[in-house]
Amino acid sequence: MRQISVGNNLTAATKTTVYTVPTGYYALWNLCYVVNHSGNNKKVDVFWYDKSTNVEIKVLDDYTLSPSQYLKFDGGAYIVLEEGDQVRCESEAASDMSTINTFELYRKP
Secondary structure, eight states: EEEEEEEEETTTTOOOOEEOOTTTEEEEEEEEEEEEESSEEEEEEEEEEEEETTTEEEEEEEEEEEEEEEOEEEEEEEEOOOOEEEEEEEOOOOOOEEEEEEEEEEEEE
16 A cells, blocks of 8 residues: 545636556555635545446535635545546636545555
8 A cells, every 4th residue: 555645726617636556456545635725615526437338526615715714625435546537626617626535555466
């Protein structure tokens, strides 16, 4: 097992792929941290793209963060990502947000 953290400054109103599970691995997605640096309330979406079914699932849908507020989900649960799966984030237009995601990466047996 190898732990990986990935940080991104999101480009407003642009869906950003923040992580893709490499070939030959699966990952446990156990932390998603999003912070709003904007001067007013802004929304964010977080997605899991399941490559095996070619389906994008919203993990967060138009979640509103007030200025300097953050959102963190961690610890009690995780999402299992297979090779090629992706985590994507998109913040509202005219926003300034950052995200940190942490994964436990395992080589497939």
